[in-house]
Amino acid sequence: ANQSMKAPASCLSIASLAFASAMIVVLTTHSTVAHEPSMSLLSSPVSRVGQMQRTSLPLSRTVRKPRSRCFANQPASSHDNLGRRQTMKGAGMLPVGLTLAQLLDFPNTQQAKASLLTAQQPVSDARELLRDSLPITNKPIRRIQKEIFTKITEAVRVPNVKMSEVQSAVSESQKVLAKDKPAIIKDVVGDAAKKDASATLAQIELKLNEFQEIIDKKDKQEIPIKQQEILSLVERIENDMIPSFPFKVPAEYASGPLLMGRAAVEMQVTCKSSSVTKGGKMKIVLDGYNAPVTAGNFLDLVKRKFYDGMPVQRADGFVVQSGDPGNKQTGFIDPNTKELRTVPLEIMVKGDKTPIYDATLDDVGRYKEVPNLPFNAFGTLAMARAEFEPNSASSQFFFLLKESELTPSGTNVLDGRYGVFGYITEGKELLKEVKQGDTIDYIKVISGSDNCKNCINENAVAAASEDVTVA
Structure with a gap:
């Protein structure tokens, strides 16, 4: 066995299991059917599986039980293929970057040949990620x-x-x-x-x-x-080196709102329970070069003032989530069709010329590849969706509250499974103080509005507001 990989000498504690389960949380759309609070990250990962499937709340995932109760009894071969994505089967099971044993024993595995760590730490600077993803x-x-x-x-x-x-x-x-x-x-x-x-x-x-x-x-x-x-x-x-929009959006999505480039929005939040601040503003850059459908949908909702006055619906130390209108539906009802408007899962892989639509990278067998917009930065912005429906995102979004200090892009549980479409570039410190129940006072466009194709005209929003229904 590799001498640098030492298994713990004692059995796992309940706290360790709780920590491990917290590390593989997955974002799904917030259900308004039961209006129950989000499951605690420290809840048993197994005991509430039935409730998880009924309510579609942001949930912890179950993990496969180890063969023995103590990792000290695991054979050395259990550490092979460190960093390889494991496709775990069963209700709520998802591929993750590390096995449970490897996750808990990670400090002892840094010198392993197959370690996830690279010579340089992953880029977690939002502006650099945006520069890197320019076509x-x-x-x-x-x-x-x-x-x-x-x-x-x-x-x-x-x-x-x-x-x-x-x-x-x-x-x-x-x-x-x-x-x-x-x-x-x-x-x-x-x-x-x-x-x-x-x-x-x-x-x-x-x-x-x-x-x-x-x-x-x-x-x-x-x-x-x-x-x-x-x-x-x-x-x-x-x-100034980008001659035109770099690819053609698939016909089935071309009639909806599209961000053909980039735009910046300002979000103002009122913090009701923070001892540090009463609130403030954040600047967010939306990237249509890599996610035109997703970013266009969000920008259109911003122009409609859909999010203005909406409460923060989840803030658990892992994500800040909002966008649930709070009625029978879980998203935006298009006033023209009177139906829930959804967008497909949209992921641009590094080196590709067009995004992958309608499927996760695991679904298409590309789980080892890296998205152009990874979950690396504190304040990464992505769409929430139903657990097993990649094309179910509508209006609910979340900000990630972690930086990828140890796990390279493409090896965490979120990359390739959820559609990133922007990053907070200014004021991200405010996100640490946002709590459930705080208020999004407004989100407004500050640049790039003209890049939004098929979006509602901001000047017509006030006149058309009585026709906008959220059921």
Whole structure:
């Protein structure tokens, strides 16, 4: 047996089992039939399976019982294939990144050959995830982005900043600019944008020189500030490299609201029971390049003021969830069809040109692959849905309250199973204070409204409000 993988010497405690069950919680749409509270993450994962199936609440999942009561009695082979997704069968069973034994023994497995940990930690910065998912192929601008983000982020992560790595990132970026500036400008779309890109590259060059002064002074506090300034300029150029919407939405979904690009919305929340704040605002970027149907549906509901005044319906330390209108249906009733409007599960896999629709990555045998929009960042925004119905999402959404510090993209229980369509980019600290029963005062569009195709006209919302029914 691998000496670095030591099984616990004693049997699992109830607390350990509770922790393990909490780690494999899955989001489903909030049922309004019974109006029961969400199941506690510390509830028995087995005792309420029947109730889980009746109410479709956000639930804990059952886990397969180990062969013996003590993991100390497990054979060494039980640790083989660490990180391989296990498809567990039975009611409520889902594939997870680690077996229960491996999850609880994870601190002892970090040096295993098949460990999930990679040389670099997963990207958990929302802005970088959004930059990474842009549909562009220009290598020089991507090289600058990675030098400035990845190298410097790793360098400042340690207690004593690795100035040599910061220096390397700055020097390499300067070399790319000196050599490949024409290649960068070539991929920018439009004469006006090319002119702007040329000026932006000059600003990047200037800020890299300023960065050199920071390195010479060993000013650790200024490093993240200058890093973000440069990345914002890089992002401006990258956005101007997208010639048109990169793919055709399937015909069966093309008539609904579509976000053909990106948009930003502002959410204001009133916190009723927090001792820290009375509330505040968060900025959320919606990504239509990777989830046009899902993001378009949400943006249309924002324009309709559907979420204004709605309570937060779940806040359990794992997610913050809302969007349940609180009547007989669990979502938005289209005033034209008088029927529940739903959207398909929509997941863009890295390297693909179009999203996968109507199925999870497990369903199509691609469970090892990584979505363009992973559940990596605190404040990841996704749609809630019924447990066994991938196309049942309507209006209910959730924010993830975890960062993927240990588990790489594609290996956690949510990636490939739920449709991510955006990230909180500003004000995410507020999310920690949001509790069940707090109020979403409003969500409003602050940019990108014109990218929403087939969405309701905001100017017509007030006049048409009496025709909008939520049954």
